[in-house]
Amino acid sequence: MKIRQGYDVIVTGGGTAGAIAGIAAARTGARTLLVEQYGSLGGVLTLGMSLKGVNDGDGYKALGGIGEELINGARRIDGATAVSHHPRHGSIMGQDPEAMKLTLMEMVSESGLQLLLHTFLVDALVDGQTIQAIRVANKSGLEIIPAKCFVDCTGDADLAARAGGTFTYGREGDAQVQPVSAIFRVGGIDLEKTWAYLEQHPEDCETPVGYTGNEYSVAAFHAKPGVGMAGFRSLIRKARAAGDYHIPRDDMGFNPLPGRREVTINITRVHNIDGTNPDDLTRAEVETQLQMLEATRFLRKYLPGFEDCYVVSSPFQVGIRETRHIQGSYVLTAEDVRAGRDFDDQVARGAYPLDIHDVNKEVPKAGNVEGGGTDLSKINRSYGIPARCLIPLGVANLTIGGRSLSASHLAAGSARGQPVCMATGHAAGTIAALSALRGCSPAQLSIRDVQSVLRSQNAVIERPNNQEEA
Numbered sequence: 001m002k003i004r005q006g007y008d009v010i011v012t013g014g015g016t017a018g019a020i021a022g023i024a025a026a027r028t029g030a031r032t033l034l035v036e037q038y039g040s041l042g043g044v045l046t047l048g049m050s051l052k053g054v055n056d057g058d059g060y061k062a063l064g065g066i067g068e069e070l071i072n073g074a075r076r077i078d079g080a081t082a083v084s085h086h087p088r089h090g091s092i093m094g095q096d097p098e099a100m101k102l103t104l105m106e107m108v109s110e111s112g113l114q115l116l117l118h119t120f121l122v123d124a125l126v127d128g129q130t131i132q133a134i135r136v137a138n139k140s141g142l143e144i145i146p147a148k149c150f151v152d153c154t155g156d157a158d159l160a161a162r163a164g165g166t167f168t169y170g171r172e173g174d175a176q177v178q179p180v181s182a183i184f185r186v187g188g189i190d191l192e193k194t195w196a197y198l199e200q201h202p203e204d205c206e207t208p209v210g211y212t213g214n215e216y217s218v219a220a221f222h223a224k225p226g227v228g229m230a231g232f233r234s235l236i237r238k239a240r241a242a243g244d245y246h247i248p249r250d251d252m253g254f255n256p257l258p259g260r261r262e263v264t265i266n267i268t269r270v271h272n273i274d275g276t277n278p279d280d281l282t283r284a285e286v287e288t289q290l291q292m293l294e295a296t297r298f299l300r301k302y303l304p305g306f307e308d309c310y311v312v313s314s315p316f317q318v319g320i321r322e323t324r325h326i327q328g329s330y331v332l333t334a335e336d337v338r339a340g341r342d343f344d345d346q347v348a349r350g351a352y353p354l355d356i357h358d359v360n361k362e363v364p365k366a367g368n369v370e371g372g373g374t375d376l377s378k379i380n381r382s383y384g385i386p387a388r389c390l391i392p393l394g395v396a397n398l399t400i401g402g403r404s405l406s407a408s409h410l411a412a413g414s415a416r417g418q419p420v421c422m423a424t425g426h427a428a429g430t431i432a433a434l435s436a437l438r439g440c441s442p443a444q445l446s447i448r449d450v451q452s453v454l455r456s457q458n459a460v461i462e463r464p465n466n467q468e469e470a
């Protein structure tokens with residue numbers, strides 16, 4: 001079996017968190033390899049959903065460092081909008097997934113990070129609690145790749161699970177997970193017509209429960225860059241009654257892509273999918289792809305402005321919201337998230353809303369079924385993410401970036417947001433590099449040293465003193 005050698009750090013998974021973790025580790029001075037199963041970087045970020053929580057709801061920056069550089073790089077080719085205050089999400093920024101993907105590749109090539117694409121993590125070779133090497137599979141067969149420290153950014157904590165790390169799965173008590181959705185892009189639209197329809201039909205705009213201000217108006221949304229809309233419940237109800245709509249979801253959202261006459265559509269949904277089980281994943285792909293077809297017919301027939309729309313692209317894979325949560329020596333809670341809590345050992349911040357899509361749905365039967373919506377509450381004050389949430393119990397030389405960090409089901413509903421994954425990826429990569437270079441485990445590093453290196457890399461650890469926007 002081939003042995004590929006010479007690395008201090010290996011990052012598994014080159015998605016939203018992993019690409020940034022790899023750049024962070026390489027820039028910190030570690031010889032770093034990133035292993036990714038697909039041929040490009042960015043993972044779920046490249047589904048094109050707008051970034052919520054770059055700033056918190058009060059307008060203070062929550063994401064800096066390499067994630068912010070990525071956004072600025074994409075902005076230089078008109079691939080990211082300004083960040084706007086949003087009454088439901090706290091803040092919102094539109095993005096072009098192709099710009100993000102290619103900008104990430106440019107940043108990687110300038111960072112010294114080495115890539116091994118089209119390669120799947122299969123197993124870990126472990127001695128006691130220390131990972132000696134990973135086993136991967138690719139077109140050449142199996143390879144073994146040793147390193148001093150590892151970063152798991154697979155989203156599903158695949159490496160932590162293979163290495164004997166402690167984790168939970170889904171919601172506490174019943175192991176239910178958020179449903180999966182395939183986000184797809186459509187073009188051939190006349191959005192002005194859609195906004196005009198919404199002006200006439202405020203019942204189709206998703207206004208948060210209890211919201212009484214006047215900020216939640218179509219005119220206010222329309223005026224801001226990168227802002228889409230969610231709702232359209234009356235149209236869905238009508239289509240369901242006519243037998244034209246069977247998706248178990250009663251609302252939908254669209255996100256405009258900057259510089260394109262295209263939007264992403266968030267409407268598909270399949271419940272009871274275990275994203276770590278290939279049979280479930282296959283069912284999810286089949287069902288969501290059939291739902292995309294039905295949704296496109298629905299959009300053409302019912303939504304003004306979408307009469308001539310066509311599918312520009314279906315996603316590289318179905319979007320998984322939740323699977324394993326690693327257990328660190330601290331588990332982030334919903335109370336921490338809601339309170340905007342700070343921690344002595346914080347290494348990143350989060351401000352993505354608490355965003356839970358209805359979890360406990362029965363598997364829908366054939367015919368017309370009522371669908372659910374989404375519980376979402378914005379974060380006005382960003383919260384700190386402790387280093388303890390990025391270091392799994394049971395494995396000495398591993399850090400975690402991205403949605404599988406140590407958090408409760410509810411808290412992970414916020415920590416899974418794209419800006420938060422970028423921030424935890426940055427921290428996890430820097431911690432792994434420092435651990436490899438200093439010859440100690442991530443948990444043994446001085447947290448003050450880690451924080452000072454992260455600050456020197458422009459990561460946002462404390463809430464800034466000045467607001468970015470009112």
Ligand SMILES: Cc1cc2nc3c(=O)[nH]c(=O)nc-3n(C[C@H](O)[C@H](O)[C@H](O)COP(=O)(O)OP(=O)(O)OC[C@H]3O[C@@H](n4cnc5c(N)ncnc54)[C@H](O)[C@@H]3O)c2cc1C
Pocket residue numbers: 012013014015016017018035036037038042043044045049050051052119120121122153154155156158180181182183266318319320321352401402403404416417418419421
């Ligand atoms: C449907 C949906 C809608 C969302 N909407 C929004 C939104 O509007 N705004 C927002 O900010 N966030 C949103 N999110 C949340 C956010 O997009 C994701 O939680 C986040 O991007 C996940 O980042 P990650 O790095 O943890 O995982 P990913 O980006 O999924 O990266 C994981 C990477 O690891 C690779 N990988 C996995 N396993 C292996 C393996 N064994 N071997 C090799 N490679 C592997 C994958 O190919 C992938 O590249 C949404 C998520 C979903 C699913």
